[in-house]
Amino acid sequence: MDLLKDPDLVGELGPLLSAEAAAEAPGAGMDAADLEQAVWVRLLESSRRAPDPEDPAEPARWLRRAVRAEARLARRRARREIPYGHPRHPEEGGGRTGGGAGQExxxxxxxxxxxxxxxxxxxxxxxxxxxxxxxxxxxxxxxxxxxxxxxxxxxxxxxxxxxxxxxxxxxxxxxxxxxxxxxxxxx
The missing domain is CATH 1.10.10.10 (Winged helix-like DNA-binding domain superfamily/Winged helix DNA-binding domain)
Incomplete structure (x- = not known):
């Protein structure tokens, strides 16, 4: 089932996506609108690929899983990111950079x-x-x-x-x- 071919379904899923993103975003450390956008991009990317057995036979379930998957990705990214100026940042010459040459x-x-x-x-x-x-x-x-x-x-x-x-x-x-x-x- 291709969600993008059914504009009514996309309109119906919008409020569900907003609610799911608002619920998951604080735990992922990101803005709910950014999480929504990431899920829409995931939907667009999945519609360009060949039919996938996990494509949304049940659109609401797919949407919930997509929101949670994007939130998990955001949490992983946040754990790996090191701000500039932080002693562990590789460009600042700090240690504990994952085994690089600058690590003590x-x-x-x-x-x-x-x-x-x-x-x-x-x-x-x-x-x-x-x-x-x-x-x-x-x-x-x-x-x-x-x-x-x-x-x-x-x-x-x-x-x-x-x-x-x-x-x-x-x-x-x-x-x-x-x-x-x-x-x-x-x-």
Whole structure:
């Protein structure tokens, strides 16, 4: 079904798109109008390609998925962007630029060690915790619905399981870290 060939349908979907964009935009850190525009561009681009099995058989569902997908892309872009003048900006000669020539060796080594320690601790967690936390930390930025589908558990139980797993990880990491000193108190 080509949405662009049905102007009435496009007119009907406009308010739904506005509402969905207004709901998702604050979480994506962007303006609702920009999010709407990105979805319209996605619709135009999908209409130029060959028919896709995911093309909107149900236009409202397609529209909601497109808004959420664009919001996820905006969140990813925002995480990767580094403003000019920031010490981590590559043109400013700052460190922590992702392994470039300007990166200081000590912070790079510490980052690598922290990441390895976290991955190792996650792998040692009991039960379904390792796969759940890997899904939550995935660069694919999965939604709760997608994670629940991948793990084969209900979406409603995902939050409590996540809380238990994070609590277990917190206790495991706290046991591995040395206790703080007495800080001026006498023994």
């Amino acid at each position: 060796p000590e912070p790079a080594l510490l980052d690598g060690e922290e990441n390895r320690a976290l991955r190792s601790a996650v792998a040692r967690l009991p039960g379904r915790c390792p796969e759940l936390l890997r899904a939550l930390l995935s660069p694919r930025d999965l939604t709760y619905r997608e994670i629940a589908g991948e793990l084969g558990i209900s979406q409603g139980s995902l939050g409590p399981v996540r809380s238990r797993c994070l609590g277990c990880l917190r206790r495991m990491l706290a046991a591995e870290v040395a206790a703080p000193g007495l800080r001026g108190r006498e023994p």
